Amino acid sequence: MAELSVFRCISCDINYNINEIRYRCDCGDLLEVIHDLSAVIPNPVEWKTSVESDYGDIPFRRYQKVLFPSLPHEHLITLQEGDTPLYDVSPHFSQFGALHLKHEGMNPTLSFKDRGMVAGVSWANYLGCEIVACASTGDTSAAMAAFAGVAPNMRGIVLLPKGKISPEQLAQPIASGALTIGIETDFDGCMRMVQELTQKHKIYLLNSMNSVRIEGQKAIGIETLHQLKWQVPNWFVIPVGNAGNISALGKGMRELYDLGIIDKLPRLAGIQTEGASPLYESFKSGYSPLTPQQAKTTKASAIQIGNPVSFKKAVRELKHFDGVIETVSETQLMDCKARIDRLGISICPNSAVAVAGAMKLRDADVIQEKDEVVVILTAHGSKFSNTAVEYHQDSSNKFANQTQTIAPDIKELESVLKL
């Protein structure tokens, strides 16, 4: 089955065997996985019928023919990820033709990273890798540790920027049994170290620089389109950090289009914070080459990244999908988080970046009045509880819901409740 897929360099088009452990081309550029999809799916109508009858199965298996046909089923490591809700919040946001929120925070480790790890850790299992590693702003590490923790004979090593991830995110890899190492640097520094480590030693890299992970993440867009009965919205809006997820979203939809499963392409909008916006800077100047930044502290700590590894892939998808990049401020993102949380949809600040970006693009009429929009929410609010507590404690915030502390006295309670 492995002959259905190859690694191909995104710049010089050289192919490499998919069974090699390799993350870059000899020229130094990134690789992507190319499958012989028309051999696997000769008839798109039959494929659509087959995914309907596979509805009871996990999404990775249901969509596997378009995700990663080369992975033998017996090597699959799954935590029952996917089948996340797609909320229609249009009644609350009448400025849009329609607004849907795809909540990837409703995955087993509470972020979209599980979608990539089912592919990445299963492939590591197939290759017989006993040690896997990643650098992370907190969600990749949680997912990798959880999947590696249930794989036979596999140990996870996670490198985290010390003091820059939430307590909940830190708890996850520890609880899953991974070797958890805080490094006194930022994410970009951890990323440099994990690349060197995995080059020197027999340790398998599971950041999204490993293009196998991207194949799993394609499921987010594909499942969304399936939920929309294959009716393609005008826009997908997504937060951007290391730029793997926007690359996966684009690749998956390109492949569906090429197979004739969908008949139009959406536009893509990638959203960053004002203090960590290398892709935005490039976009503004007509996609100039990446100038790495020293990313500034943001409540959206998972996307505090100044040197995105998948920059080139993201630019390619943005061009293909007539995309745009926007930035949002800390106030805009936290106000948006509060609004969405109030709808019973608990989101993280990184997801809120995308929602705030959609609002900003609608205000500027880039997203138009009649447009149907899907925003990808990337993690659950419970992973970042400190940001909500801080926001609501400060009465100067637009949607603050301050808590009060009183003595254990009924009169005092009645007085606070104005009874």
Ligand code: F0G
């Ligand atoms: N949202 C969340 C919650 C994330 O954790 C990340 C990335 C992103 C958005 C951005 O996705 O990097 O593919 O552009 N988190 C990585 C990590 C960097 O280590 O968990 P991207």
